[in-house]
Amino acid sequence: MYKLMIVEDEPLIRMGLQKYLDWKELGFHEIVEAENGAEGVHTALKEKPDLVITDIRMPLMDGLEMIGSLRDTLPETLFVIWTGYNDFEYAREALRLGNVSAYLLKPLQYEESLRTIQNCVKQLEQKREQARLASAIQHNLVENMQLKRSRFLKQLLEDGGASADTGQLADLCGMNAADMQLQPFVLSYVPASVPSPQSRAWWRQSAEQLLTDLLQRMIPSIERQHLFCYSSHHKMYAFTVTDEEQAPYLMLPPLQQEAERLLRGAAVEPDVRLYFALGPVTSDLPTLSSLLHQADQAFFARFIQDGARAFELRPSGADPLRTALIQLGDKDKMQLLACLEQGETEQLEQLMRRLGQELQAKAGQIPMEQGLGFIQEVIATGIRYAGKHGINIEETYHQRLLYLRFVDDFDSMPALFEWLTGWMLQLRTDAGQAARNGGAPDTAVFDQIEAYILQHIDQEITLQMVADRFFYNPSYLSRLFKTKLNKNYVAFVTEIRIAYAKRCLVQSKVPMTDVAQMCGYASYKHFVKTFRKMTDTTPSDYRKQMGMMD
Missing domain, CATH: 1.20.120 (Four Helix Bundle (Hemerythrin (Met), subunit A))
Structure with a gap:
């Protein structure tokens, strides 16, 4: 859908142009007006129309001046001049200069006008398609570069920098290898003791942007293209590459206070806490790998620094000799x-x-x-x-x-x-x-699982969540369902949900849509379909059979 702007100093003519063609049929969902060139400039900058139809001779600013003022600011906008025969040479000159896409002569001829506007619509469609393709190409290039950078960082973490190639790093960030300064960062999230699918999905989708936003607030001069990121479990590992020497310790007041505030404000998921660690600047890749791994040691400090969210990796030898020991006697x-x-x-x-x-x-x-x-x-x-x-x-x-x-x-x-x-x-x-049970688990474990599911019956409860709750390996738990119950986990949960739905339908007159939500079904249609499959009747018919309908 497109937006049209009509610029004409005669109100009746502006109104007539709005009715002259079936603009909605042509693809224009909105029409705005201006009564002279000066107002046209103001309106166009605000509304950003896709097509502008304008007269030439108008008070304050004529149409050609208006087009000249707008064409650089709105390069994707098409301009059509509507003009009398006496101004025809002006229109032709505008076409040669690239100011306008077409012109219409007064008095308008319907078929000619329609063809002109249809051609303009084709041009707009081509522009949008070209923009979409260009955007897709750019998006693919960015994603490809991000993937290469992520793989580089993954390899750096896994082999300790033994095979790290400084030249490859220089190519990936477009810098001179001799000038590169590297600084490590790690962002970690701590979920509830039984992470939900929502918190996991939130972390996968948000981690890199959260880290980017945090760094840009702390280091305003940092550029996104100089950031390398790699996600593993609950941590987002990253390092920046710059060609200017940075201060080795950024976690100094008031930066520490700002980081703590940002970390608390960023965790929009309930029961999710964010922690951040950074290390000193280095120009050596193996050292960078070591500093990234030391972030785990920095995060361990959260167990003793109550409430702290941001931590600093201290350089080697910064801590006094620790002589305390602890072991399980x-x-x-x-x-x-x-x-x-x-x-x-x-x-x-x-x-x-x-x-x-x-x-x-x-x-x-x-x-x-x-x-x-x-x-x-x-x-x-x-x-x-x-x-x-x-x-x-x-x-x-x-x-x-x-x-x-x-x-x-x-x-x-x-x-x-x-x-x-x-x-x-x-x-x-x-x-x-x-x-x-002779060395093998018996079915009592399923009673525990059923009780857990009933406690959270209105929520999505995945096999992973149940495995986490009972400390099991998900693969082991899946096999247990098949070998002991001869059914998979999904069937087990569905039976529990429908049995609970039956109790809700019989014991109360709660609306059917509410019963669906109470049983963990976000879609009422899906609830009805599942209920019918399991019981050969619909929830409403079941309630009638049980004598619970008015």
Whole structure:
């Protein structure tokens, strides 16, 4: 659809031109007016019409002057002069100079006028198509460059810079290799303990833009084309390339305060927190790789700096010698095993709470690796218990547990150890079920899953969410549904939703559309279709059968 502007000093003629052709049929959804060239300039700059039809002789500013004033500012706009025979040479001169696309002679001839406007519409269509193709080409070029940069950064992180090519980096950012200054940044998000599909999708869609916006607020001179980004799990790794020396530490007041404010304001998803770390400037790619990996150590500081969101990677040797040690003693290991063996839930929770408090108390005095080692020892004790009871840890439980990736999911040590306690309790439950079922889990686990689904029945509940809640490997859980229940997870959830819908329909007179939403169906049409497939009747007919209709 296009916009038309008519510029004519005679009101009756302006009105007549609006009625002369079927402008909507020709593709013009809006018509604006101006009564002279001066007003035409003002209106055109505001409305940005696609086509302008103008007289030549008008007070204040004639049509040719108006076109001359607008053609550079509105290069995509087409101009058609409508003029009398006496001004015909002016119109022809305007055509030769490129000011106008066509002209119409007074008095207008309908067929000629229609053909002229139709030709203008074809030109507008061609311009739009050319613009669309140019935009698509540019978009592909940008995406291709971003992909190359992302791959470069991924390789840098994976091989530690051993195969990093400074020349390749220079080509990717169009700079002289000898002048490049590199500064690392990492943005991390901490979701709720059971990340929702919405929070994951929000992070995938928003992470790079969030980081870009944050950096541009902190470093106004930075240009987007000098930013390399790569996303992995809950982190967005990045570095900037500039040809001017930057200050090695940007996290200084008031920059620190501004970063904290931006990080808090950017997390629009509920129960999502953002954390940011930056390192010093370097010109060496292997050093850059090391600094990016050290961001994990900087993020570990959130467990001891209550409320802090932005952290600075300190240069090597900046920290005083740390002599504090922490390890899981034999006594604690034996007590942990005893609690698991004997099913002493309360004692287990107290022990895990104390271990978390001990780690938090020393977290500021030990390297991050030692803190992770302590957590790994706690997990290893659970693995020892699982092995004794015939549970295959790697097959059954999520890799985020085995490889400590779950640490990224928490912003406090108590929350982290509460989650670990939950795994220990689930481990105890699974071991008991395996013992009762000759070494294999029994169907009692599905009762737990059903209870969890009913607690969140009005929400989207994916297999991944259930796996996260019960610490399972999603593949293992999927196989469990097929081998034990002879159905997949989706069928299991659908049965629960429809059974719940039946109860809602019988026990209340809530409108059918509300029942659909209460059962987790955003689409009422989909709810009815699923209900009919499962019950051979519609929700309204079912309610009638149960005698619940007025």
